[in-house]
Amino acid sequence: xSPSQEAPLARPEPASAAGVSAYAQVLPSSAxxxxxxxxxxxGCDLAELADAHGTPLVVYDEGHLRRTAHDFADAMSRxxxxxxxxxxxxxxxxxxxxxxxxxxxxAVDVASGGELHAALAAGVPADRIYMHGNNKDERxxxxxxxxxxxxxxxxxxxxxxxxxxAAAARGVTQRVLVRVTxxxxxxxxxxxxxxxxDSKFGFPLASGDAAAxxxxxxxxxxxxxxxxxxxxxxQLLDLSGFxxxxxxxxxxxxxxxxxxxxxxxxxxxxxxxxxxxxRPPSIDEFVATVVEAVRAAWSAEGIPMPRLAIEPGRAxxxxxxxxxxxxxxxxxxxxxxRYVSVDGGMSDLLxxxxxxxxxEALRVTRPADEPVEPVRLVxxxxxxxxxxxxxxxxxxxxxxxxxxLPATGAYGVAMASNYNGVPRxxxxxxxxxxxxxxxxxxxxxDLLSREL
Numbered sequence: 001x002s003p004s005q006e007a008p009l010a011r012p013e014p015a016s017a018a019g020v021s022a023y024a025q026v027l028p029s030s031a032x033x034x035x036x037x038x039x040x041x042x043g044c045d046l047a048e049l050a051d052a053h054g055t056p057l058v059v060y061d062e063g064h065l066r067r068t069a070h071d072f073a074d075a076m077s078r079x080x081x082x083x084x085x086x087x088x089x090x091x092x093x094x095x096x097x098x099x100x101x102x103x104x105x106x107a108v109d110v111a112s113g114g115e116l117h118a119a120l121a122a123g124v125p126a127d128r129i130y131m132h133g134n135n136k137d138e139r140x141x142x143x144x145x146x147x148x149x150x151x152x153x154x155x156x157x158x159x160x161x162x163x164x165x166a167a168a169a170r171g172v173t174q175r176v177l178v179r180v181t182x183x184x185x186x187x188x189x190x191x192x193x194x195x196x197x198d199s200k201f202g203f204p205l206a207s208g209d210a211a212a213x214x215x216x217x218x219x220x221x222x223x224x225x226x227x228x229x230x231x232x233x234x235q236l237l238d239l240s241g242f243x244x245x246x247x248x249x250x251x252x253x254x255x256x257x258x259x260x261x262x263x264x265x266x267x268x269x270x271x272x273x274x275x276x277x278x279r280p281p282s283i284d285e286f287v288a289t290v291v292e293a294v295r296a297a298w299s300a301e302g303i304p305m306p307r308l309a310i311e312p313g314r315a316x317x318x319x320x321x322x323x324x325x326x327x328x329x330x331x332x333x334x335x336x337x338r339y340v341s342v343d344g345g346m347s348d349l350l351x352x353x354x355x356x357x358x359x360e361a362l363r364v365t366r367p368a369d370e371p372v373e374p375v376r377l378v379x380x381x382x383x384x385x386x387x388x389x390x391x392x393x394x395x396x397x398x399x400x401x402x403x404x405l406p407a408t409g410a411y412g413v414a415m416a417s418n419y420n421g422v423p424r425x426x427x428x429x430x431x432x433x434x435x436x437x438x439x440x441x442x443x444x445x446d447l448l449s450r451e452l
Contacts, residue, residue: 028061042430056344069104088313098122231267250297321409345379364402369395
């Protein structure tokens, strides 16, 4: 698969005047057209929010977030009682979001010292935090040990050595999971596929490194083996890779002795609909598939079913979030195309430029109007590649109009930058007609705050 593409990339036909129902797959569940013809989320008019808080503006349906988190917890309790749902905070690690998932009973995984700091600041108990990262440096190791995180997911022998030395110096024992690279990858873009042998993540199974890491941890007086971890990829719309991953993990567990492998973390990866033609598996289907894959694999090897964990991130937050932009100008190139430029782009939504991710677009006012010829929706940054949507199906738009991109709740704010000196957008949570700013818009002064 080409690095410039994210599977699947088939473009849907333009929506008819049926309104937001045509976009039900990608919009938050509360989305509706208000009495004035404006798109509304969580009972709040997006045009009014844009006028009040400026654009670009990231809006999350808080009720949708809470229901999704609860749905994951409920599915796990039904299919694997005693199992754990761990929110992958790299998808969006804002304090308000971390509080939502913690209140829903989810644990949290973090992938850096900064994300660890945010989780602790949000009130997530340290023993409910999993520390990820393929290159945890000495400072981060000291921070996680000082916090007493619940588990560290080990990715390599150098990291194992650093953690062991630091834990011994503190006189503590740190619980760890050994991350296994199983040689199984999901059907997704190569940049978000992680289970193949050629990966910076985890200990390869085929080389014997995974078994050797398990033995090293068992021998260490400063480390406690808590189980195994695997993650085969992200944005998976096909779950067929999980039985294979579970089978190789179960074989490893039997070969190394499963007596102290108390937890098997199967990672996340459940995809979401970014375009109207995509039909991702449901939360219940995802959890049931993963649980049954582990149950069957462990049964086949004749070893007891372990405690199970999963790590959804994107599937918790993506659909709950939308980004609102204001059109700055429309440029027609006769015989070529029409460009519609908005006041954001790669500094607030990098995924299309990073690996060809696709999105839909709606006009905020009268979104049910019939689309005209496709336009190229582009950002304001000084890069030809700053393209949000190559072919956006929109009604007629003009300077000053508002455009909404659904399903931008994951890896939008989390990846945002200040490229071209553009301040990062505000983030607003909405629910039942009430809106609250959870992250203010950056100012020009913020941009220079670290300069000496």
